[in-house]
Amino acid sequence: MPPTPTIDALEAAAAAPVLRLDGLDTPVIIDSITLLKEGREYYVHARSKDGAEGLAFTNGRAPHLYPILNNLVIPYFIGKDARDLEDHLFGVYRHSSNYKLLGQALWCPVAWVELALLDMLGRIAGKSIADLMGGPVREWVRFYVASGRRDSTPQEEVEYLQSLLDETKAEAVKFRIGGRMSRNEDASPGRTETLIPLARKTLGDGIDIHADANSSYDPPLAIKVGRMLEDIGAVYFEEPCPFDHLEDTKRVADALTLPVSGGEQESSQRRFRWMIANRGVDIVQPDLHYYGGLIRATQVARMAAVAGMPTTVHISGGFGFVYMLIFASVTPDIGRYQEYKRGVEKYSDWFAPALTIRDGAMTVPTAPGTGITDIRAIIKDAEPIV
Numbered sequence: 001m002p003p004t005p006t007i008d009a010l011e012a013a014a015a016a017p018v019l020r021l022d023g024l025d026t027p028v029i030i031d032s033i034t035l036l037k038e039g040r041e042y043y044v045h046a047r048s049k050d051g052a053e054g055l056a057f058t059n060g061r062a063p064h065l066y067p068i069l070n071n072l073v074i075p076y077f078i079g080k081d082a083r084d085l086e087d088h089l090f091g092v093y094r095h096s097s098n099y100k101l102l103g104q105a106l107w108c109p110v111a112w113v114e115l116a117l118l119d120m121l122g123r124i125a126g127k128s129i130a131d132l133m134g135g136p137v138r139e140w141v142r143f144y145v146a147s148g149r150r151d152s153t154p155q156e157e158v159e160y161l162q163s164l165l166d167e168t169k170a171e172a173v174k175f176r177i178g179g180r181m182s183r184n185e186d187a188s189p190g191r192t193e194t195l196i197p198l199a200r201k202t203l204g205d206g207i208d209i210h211a212d213a214n215s216s217y218d219p220p221l222a223i224k225v226g227r228m229l230e231d232i233g234a235v236y237f238e239e240p241c242p243f244d245h246l247e248d249t250k251r252v253a254d255a256l257t258l259p260v261s262g263g264e265q266e267s268s269q270r271r272f273r274w275m276i277a278n279r280g281v282d283i284v285q286p287d288l289h290y291y292g293g294l295i296r297a298t299q300v301a302r303m304a305a306v307a308g309m310p311t312t313v314h315i316s317g318g319f320g321f322v323y324m325l326i327f328a329s330v331t332p333d334i335g336r337y338q339e340y341k342r343g344v345e346k347y348s349d350w351f352a353p354a355l356t357i358r359d360g361a362m363t364v365p366t367a368p369g370t371g372i373t374d375i376r377a378i379i380k381d382a383e384p385i386v
Helices: 007-015 062-077 082-101 104-125 154-168 191-203 219-231 246-255 269-277 294-306 320-330 344-350 375-379
Strands: 030-038 041-048 053-057 140-146 172-176 208-212 236-238 260-262 361-363
Touching: 007 269, 007 294, 030 062, 030 104, 041 062, 041 104, 041 375, 053 104, 053 375, 062 082, 062 104, 082 104, 082 294, 104 294, 140 154, 140 208, 140 320, 154 172, 154 191, 172 191, 191 208, 191 219, 208 219, 219 236, 219 246, 246 260, 246 269, 269 294, 294 320, 320 344
Parallel strands: 140 172, 172 208, 208 236, 236 260
Antiparallel strands: 030 041, 041 053, 140 361
16 A cells, blocks of 8 residues: 655645646637526536637536526636636635535536536647546546446346346446435345345356445444455445545445445545545545536546545536546546446437447547537527526
């Protein structure tokens, strides 16, 4: 295990510039940012004064958070130079006392704007977002398939996971255990203790197994469940204790040889710094929307790298899988697998070259910006939300 990093080393890693804006020699003044809706899909569309465009997909929180986006986040960015995006992430945090909204309420809207502006900057420069972030270190990303259910029986769960493996040729799965923020209650009596060994028996020794407790346990029960997972050779244990119980999660991570992951609900860089400096988890896991976008998540990954810890981002929303691919393409240590979202294939033909799945891995977008070739075709029937 690498030596414990100093706070100064972690701060220096987080403070290093993320974006490389070579070729963007003139100001890119933001003229408009608009929330659009078509059916159940919400988009954030950005336009510069010179007519350049960028598009981002939300994660499904837009129906609840659009007043914060429209009234407290977007106004800060209008008239600003998009090339100063890294500085703007702190500026919008201060703007109108937005820091008082710390959490998903603030950082989801900021993430949508950041992703739209990164798309716009990439299109202007003729570079992918990965290139704006220093260039890709991989072209393919290995993924696991996941079930989000707890209302299934253990047998139904493993049958569903097997169908996903057959469909994608993935080599890893994730299933949910416990009852979700449940104070040690299982989703149904005996479900977890039956599911864990059944998954190994049914899926076989060649499949890597992840389990997500979604904040279900106190440390003693989390350690007990973790031992069950160790017995079947699982590869990680996600969020065993309530997400903000950092010391409890550290107790579990210290007790187990099985890697413990956490951080998907986190919104504070200082708390991530604590988790890394104190080895409160083994795998760091910011959500690209909940935490505020690619730049902030990369800052966390750089702190984790100083400590020799992987960063495997959490994704929310179907199109979030594409943002994960971009993050995974530029982050050296992403752990074994990233999460696959079923249905992402519907987006594949929006890209050139098309996104490709093969043997449990997916290609990374390479075209300018996010990689979508025709923004206008996507939003042609969308209406603004004000």
